[in-house]
Amino acid sequence: MLNQARPAIVSMLLFSVILGGAYPAVVTAAGGALFPAQAEGSLVKNAAGEVVGSKLIGQVTTGPGYLWPRPSAAGDGYNAAGSSGSNLGPLNPVLFERVAADAAAVRAYAPEGAIPPDAVTTSGSGLDPEISPEFAALQVDRIAAARGIEPSLVEALVAANTEAPLLGFIGQARVNVLMTNLALDSAYPLQPAE
Amino acid sequence: MNWQGWAEIALTLGLALALGWPLGIFMSRVWNKESTWLDPVLKPVERGFYALAGIDPNKSQGWLGYGASLIAFNLFGFVLLYAMLRLQGILPFNPQGFAGVSPDLAFNTAVSFVTNTNWQSYGGETTMSHFTQMVGLTTQNFVSAATGAAIAAALARAFAGNRESGIGNFWADLVRTTLYVLLPLSIVLAVALIGMGVVQNFAASVSVTTLDGASQTISVAPTASQLAIKQLGINGGGIFNVNSAHPFENPSPLTNLITAIAINTLGWAAFFAFGRSAFARKEIRALATAGILILAAGAGVIYVAEAQPAPALVAAGIENPINMEGKETRFGLASTAAWAAQTTGASNGSVNGMHGSLMPLGGGMSMLLMMLGEILPGGIGSGIAIMVVMAVLSVFVAGLMVGRTPDYLGKKIEAREIQFAMVALLVVPLSTLGFSALTVVWPDGLASLFNPGAHGLSELLYAFTSATANNGSAFGGISANVPWWNTTLGLAMLLGRFIPIVAVLAIAGSMVAKPKLAPSTGTLPTTGALFIGLLVGVIIILGALQYFPALALGPIVEHFQVLEAVSAN
Numbered sequence: 222m223l224n225q226a227r228p229a230i231v232s233m234l235l236f237s238v239i240l241g242g243a244y245p246a247v248v249t250a251a252g253g254a255l256f257p258a259q260a261e262g263s264l265v266k267n268a269a270g271e272v273v274g275s276k277l278i279g280q281v282t283t284g285p286g287y288l289w290p291r292p293s294a295a296g297d298g299y300n301a302a303g304s305s306g307s308n309l310g311p312l313n314p315v316l317f318e319r320v321a322a323d324a325a326a327v328r329a330y331a332p333e334g335a336i337p338p339d340a341v342t343t344s345g346s347g348l349d350p351e352i353s354p355e356f357a358a359l360q361v362d363r364i365a366a367a368r369g370i371e372p373s374l375v376e377a378l379v380a381a382n383t384e385a386p387l388l389g390f391i392g393q394a395r396v397n398v399l400m401t402n403l404a405l406d407s408a409y410p411l412q413p414a415e
Numbered sequence: 416m417n418w419q420g421w422a423e424i425a426l427t428l429g430l431a432l433a434l435g436w437p438l439g440i441f442m443s444r445v446w447n448k449e450s451t452w453l454d455p456v457l458k459p460v461e462r463g464f465y466a467l468a469g470i471d472p473n474k475s476q477g478w479l480g481y482g483a484s485l486i487a488f489n490l491f492g493f494v495l496l497y498a499m500l501r502l503q504g505i506l507p508f509n510p511q512g513f514a515g516v517s518p519d520l521a522f523n524t525a526v527s528f529v530t531n532t533n534w535q536s537y538g539g540e541t542t543m544s545h546f547t548q549m550v551g552l553t554t555q556n557f558v559s560a561a562t563g564a565a566i567a568a569a570l571a572r573a574f575a576g577n578r579e580s581g582i583g584n585f586w587a588d589l590v591r592t593t594l595y596v597l598l599p600l601s602i603v604l605a606v607a608l609i610g611m612g613v614v615q616n617f618a619a620s621v622s623v624t625t626l627d628g629a630s631q632t633i634s635v636a637p638t639a640s641q642l643a644i645k646q647l648g649i650n651g652g653g654i655f656n657v658n659s660a661h662p663f664e665n666p667s668p669l670t671n672l673i674t675a676i677a678i679n680t681l682g683w684a685a686f687f688a689f690g691r692s693a694f695a696r697k698e699i700r701a702l703a704t705a706g707i708l709i710l711a712a713g714a715g716v717i718y719v720a721e722a723q724p725a726p727a728l729v730a731a732g733i734e735n736p737i738n739m740e741g742k743e744t745r746f747g748l749a750s751t752a753a754w755a756a757q758t759t760g761a762s763n764g765s766v767n768g769m770h771g772s773l774m775p776l777g778g779g780m781s782m783l784l785m786m787l788g789e790i791l792p793g794g795i796g797s798g799i800a801i802m803v804v805m806a807v808l809s810v811f812v813a814g815l816m817v818g819r820t821p822d823y824l825g826k827k828i829e830a831r832e833i834q835f836a837m838v839a840l841l842v843v844p845l846s847t848l849g850f851s852a853l854t855v856v857w858p859d860g861l862a863s864l865f866n867p868g869a870h871g872l873s874e875l876l877y878a879f880t881s882a883t884a885n886n887g888s889a890f891g892g893i894s895a896n897v898p899w900w901n902t903t904l905g906l907a908m909l910l911g912r913f914i915p916i917v918a919v920l921a922i923a924g925s926m927v928a929k930p931k932l933a934p935s936t937g938t939l940p941t942t943g944a945l946f947i948g949l950l951v952g953v954i955i956i957l958g959a960l961q962y963f964p965a966l967a968l969g970p971i972v973e974h975f976q977v978l979e980a981v982s983a984n
Binding site: 235242256300317386 | 625733
């Protein structure tokens, strides 16, 4: 075994340098040069130029004039420093209670219309930046009322921020919540609170 | 369920297999030391590596020498990673200021990454520094995968050889697979993934003020570099707690498709590489056919299971009560079902949705795909090696039925090979079921479970299945970061990795010494539909029967409880 020691130790150290040092450094340098915005985390700014989040990371929005995200199991909701799903099994009583409460919360602003499943379930990451077009449609009237505009204007902005499945069959149609909200703010600013 | 979903599943599984073909030819050339188009760049690096490490790449080792090199390398890899984890607090690139990792978690994590399992008892963004993730974990992502590939290279030489004694040089297999196959593919994939939105930088986090005026801290990390090899190397350990469900690790349906293909393609490539290097292309095509059939059936079962009404949504009066709990909007049912099958059929273990929130039969099928022995296509090399063991066993079973001495790929199968085959196959249920049973009766063993009832038993069974099979996925609610679980899961990973490896090398050692026989009229054909059927039967009977009693108490009973809960509304 002793004659194995040198190749074992030296190759492990060499691998650590090549694979643990040079490889990530090369990838970081190439990524930073070719795709700086993505490498930094796809951060987005509001009209005033302030960074307000990442296009890829969901955030809590509670104002009635904004699109709201799915329920989240990451910390108190959308804790982007601690991603987490609920890990509740399909028969866990906690899940039954939570789904019922989430459904009631949706009904509070949308008395009509079918509630889509994503409106009452937490995502795997707890950071899902998107919702289904059906969930967005349920929120249109609330947003329009809060901003004092026609629902069709909100619908148009939601549609503009909806992505179809890749090639029509890979993945799902979805609406990016933060991008829609930024578009709403820039097109139809909220009136300052009185 | 819809046609789009079925088409997506078929495309994902099919592309992974199809890409494995050319990659396998390349991998075989690397194992055989034939010339490749990367030679001008990599040959000097390879030569320098051998010179520094004192390696003679042309010295063919017997199976004991090959095994000793493999164990020595993995042992030192473990020691180094354990030290790195314990000393994390004083090592550089630690912008979050994380402290050293506790002894039991360091043991579990070091074993986990050295054995290509990548079970994670911890949440990445809250535990591990960038230094640990890169120098420690990323490095093991590469070399543990190459270790698995080396097994297949050695076994292929054993079947190709005629009365020889050497099965190749472990160091050459390790270095060449890493430098020529894993590293170039990872660089290309990682940079491409950054372009598609995967984050890659060394900051600790980004702090922003949200539209609501609240502050949000967004963890970032050198993600793409680890993500690429985590998938290509069939490792599975994510930078972030939720792995490939995290939008920074898997931002879109496109990245999902590409990384899902990456989970399986080098596993299939090792099948085809084995076929080329062992001069048994047709026979290995039969093994790949059996593998993809079972995997596709598994993916189909998971998709159907996830499309059944979810009881909590039915109870709340949701009109379309599909189980989106633990799933991302951009992926939905089909992407998550295909991924669940691919990650468990290969010994990957990354997830793009939470397996603990799958429907009972969806989670149960994920578990069963691991229990079948991680051969669909399993890890790089380790999958095809165990698949060949299954084929040897199938030939042996057929030989018993007709009363002839069986042979496979021109080598007679005798008592010694069957004994080692049984050791390789039986250690897996022994560890899985043994540790599960022990944990049920251990004081506080059940305190780590998160969900009540049958689902809790599934969490426990899934954990030991995943560890022993070197998969690494989990029903995530389980609080495994306690000494009992860290220790037992670590031992399960060691048993499930190194006992089959030693047994396979022993088989290789005895095979290489045998004369290579030409097929005779008494040889069972091992290429046609009949053999594929026999092989599928052996795999399923071995896997399903051993675990059926345990599965009946977990996912199966929970399935009937779900049916009852749904019909009660």
